[in-house]
Amino acid sequence: MKRMKDFFYIKYNFIYAGITSLICVAVLIILEVYFSGNTAVAYPIELWIDSCSVLDFFFPLIVTLPFTWKLFYERKDGYMRYVAVRTDKSKYVIQKIISGMALVFVMVVVIYYSGLIAAVVFVEPQIMIEDKILYRYVFGEMQAENPLFFGLLWCAWKGFVGSIIAGFGYSVSMVVDNIFVVVLMPFLYCILENFITGTLQIEQYSICTTYILNRLSPYSMKIFYYCIGVVSFVIFGSLIILLLEYKKKKVGYSEKSY
Numbered sequence: 115m116k117r118m119k120d121f122f123y124i125k126y127n128f129i130y131a132g133i134t135s136l137i138c139v140a141v142l143i144i145l146e147v148y149f150s151g152n153t154a155v156a157y158p159i160e161l162w163i164d165s166c167s168v169l170d171f172f173f174p175l176i177v178t179l180p181f182t183w184k185l186f187y188e189r190k191d192g193y194m195r196y197v198a199v200r201t202d203k204s205k206y207v208i209q210k211i212i213s214g215m216a217l218v219f220v221m222v223v224v225i226y227y228s229g230l231i232a233a234v235v236f237v238e239p240q241i242m243i244e245d246k247i248l249y250r251y252v253f254g255e256m257q258a259e260n261p262l263f264f265g266l267l268w269c270a271w272k273g274f275v276g277s278i279i280a281g282f283g284y285s286v287s288m289v290v291d292n293i294f295v296v297v298l299m300p301f302l303y304c305i306l307e308n309f310i311t312g313t314l315q316i317e318q319y320s321i322c323t324t325y326i327l328n329r330l331s332p333y334s335m336k337i338f339y340y341c342i343g344v345v346s347f348v349i350f351g352s353l354i355i356l357l358l359e360y361k362k363k364k365v366g367y368s369e370k371s372y
Contacts, residue, residue, distance in 0.1 A: 142229030
């Protein structure tokens with residue numbers, strides 16, 4: 115029974131990832147074609163960067179919404195108690211989360227790199243200008259002159275960030291009893307964190323800066339800022355999970371006492 119359920123869990127995860135990938139790649143290509151006719155660019159990769167802005171806004175939803183709800187319902191429908199009889203529950207949950215994060219990593223790479231190939235190889239910009247601002251960004255020369263190689267590295271990094279966000283979403287699904295909170299928490303966290311860092315004028319430390327290429331001015335984009343956003347997300351995300359878990363246990367203890 116457990117192996118059968120695991121098989122369907124993996125199968126449907128791949129189906130959800132495939133559907134999400136097809137939709138996102140289609141959106142990227144449509145946006146690239148649209149921008150190619152009315153946007154002045156110096157290098158084809160800039161079409162991809164501009165087109166990614168739409169997907170990037172919904173990025174936390176893309177990497178969590180198709181997957182985290184399944185683990186939530188496994189816990190809610192009592193399947194976790196059944197698993198605990200046959201195997202270690204913690205080990206089972208960790209395996210589910212790691213496999214989900216790995217799938218998110220692959221999905222993100224496929225989505226964004228497919229869009230990059232389309233922008234660089236197939237979509238022809240209609241308005242080309244002479245502009246060297248891209249060179250002033252981190253790895254700007256590689257972006258301009260070797261976009262496919264740079265894009266593979268960037269998509270791998272973006273996939274890593276996406277898997278971290280997905281891990282946060284999976285963790286929320288284990289401590290929250292509201293499905294809407296589970297599927298929206300990572301997205302709302304990123305929106306709120308982006309608003310706070312923007313208000314404080316420290317956008318370079320935002321998690322959004324870590325997965326949006328060339329988001330700020332060239333002088334504000336450093337390798338350090340790409341990394342610190344992930345570190346701060348892990349720290350604050352872990353604190354949120356601990357707080358939610360503590361609150362859940364406290365409520366459960368109060369109900370038992372009553």
